[in-house]
Amino acid sequence: MWLYIPIDDAKLKIKVEPVFEIRERYERRTDKDFLSNVSDNRGDVFGRYRAGVNLKGKDFTGRFVYQYAHDWVWTLGSNSSNDRSDMVEANASFSVDKAKVTLGRQRLAVGSQRLIGELNWHNVSNSFDAVSYERDRFSAFVAKQGVGVVPDKNLFLGGVTMKDSQGLTMAVVKTDELNNVQKGRLTLSREGKFKLGKGSVDYQVAGQIGHEDGKAVRAWAGFARYTMPVAKKIDGFFETNIASGGKSTDTVNTFDQLYPTGHDRVGLMDTTGWQNVRQLGAGLRFNVSPKETFKVQVMDLSLYDSGDSWYGVGGGVNTRTGGTYTDATGASGRHLGRELDLDFSYKFDTTYTLTAGAGVFWPGTFPQNLQVGSSNRQLWGYVAITKKF
Ligand SMILES: [Ca+2]
Numbered sequence: 001m002w003l004y005i006p007i008d009d010a011k012l013k014i015k016v017e018p019v020f021e022i023r024e025r026y027e028r029r030t031d032k033d034f035l036s037n038v039s040d041n042r043g044d045v046f047g048r049y050r051a052g053v054n055l056k057g058k059d060f061t062g063r064f065v066y067q068y069a070h071d072w073v074w075t076l077g078s079n080s081s082n083d084r085s086d087m088v089e090a091n092a093s094f095s096v097d098k099a100k101v102t103l104g105r106q107r108l109a110v111g112s113q114r115l116i117g118e119l120n121w122h123n124v125s126n127s128f129d130a131v132s133y134e135r136d137r138f139s140a141f142v143a144k145q146g147v148g149v150v151p152d153k154n155l156f157l158g159g160v161t162m163k164d165s166q167g168l169t170m171a172v173v174k175t176d177e178l179n180n181v182q183k184g185r186l187t188l189s190r191e192g193k194f195k196l197g198k199g200s201v202d203y204q205v206a207g208q209i210g211h212e213d214g215k216a217v218r219a220w221a222g223f224a225r226y227t228m229p230v231a232k233k234i235d236g237f238f239e240t241n242i243a244s245g246g247k248s249t250d251t252v253n254t255f256d257q258l259y260p261t262g263h264d265r266v267g268l269m270d271t272t273g274w275q276n277v278r279q280l281g282a283g284l285r286f287n288v289s290p291k292e293t294f295k296v297q298v299m300d301l302s303l304y305d306s307g308d309s310w311y312g313v314g315g316g317v318n319t320r321t322g323g324t325y326t327d328a329t330g331a332s333g334r335h336l337g338r339e340l341d342l343d344f345s346y347k348f349d350t351t352y353t354l355t356a357g358a359g360v361f362w363p364g365t366f367p368q369n370l371q372v373g374s375s376n377r378q379l380w381g382y383v384a385i386t387k388k389f
Pocket of ligand 1: 030031032033034035036037038039040041
């Protein structure tokens, strides 16, 4: 597809700035099924190409970005490929008094992006058809899905956020209808950072009320990470992620992580979402130079409620050979497994970045009990380059 790029117009005084971004990522994952006797080993080459323009006038700005995303897949049995092309951004922003109003298809990134984020790690990523309003520390938005990994035409989001010197508070309503199931949730979230001893604490807590399929919703989630220097250029950290799960005859307790940037939140390998989970982790970050960082971390993962499902990084129930990772009886236990991650990033300059990482996931009693066959560890690794022009 060719983009029509308008030239500068002297009368309107519109500045036109081109936007180009290329990202290539190779990923390899073996034994996602934890079964050594069934081959599901897979390699992916993800290519994503973005092109567009930034427009700047006296009282307005605009941004139009087109994206082509391609995935080449190698498995033992077959090779395949799939692609998506989307207009990920098509919006105009106007200054009204001291406020900024943005209309059209736009990215929404709230705070830590643990609940509403751009999901740039994913080849498709998130954008919304929205009206947003920003003034000083206050912002508000109403949104339908614009571009999403899983198309959801019934999604509606409406939210307000307020920043202060310690963090950010958000209230957001989400309504949805999928397979004739009506859902509505109000999420209240608080996130921030404060100093403690020689280090600092990053945290987020969220509560949800609402209704789902005729039942009441009562759910909550929390995240905390304590980071402190342990040696020159080395930080150590402890972290926990927890999110409620389960249900009763009249209540749903499974937290809904909404539309997050879920990558590397509950493990770098992205096996698990912020829903029905208990995670404890620790790690070291080596700040080798301003260009170069290296991270190593370990963690233990369990279900919050053993009768509820193992949810994936995208919010859906994880699948296994012959079914899903759900045992409503709770008899399979709650231990999901343990994970070891290594992650590396090198910035050649402000526009050109190399990243690479690897992980091992040793399955716990829950996936082992739901499988039939010999259980094996899952391995994963990636290398990626991103170049912005
Ligand atoms: Ca396998």
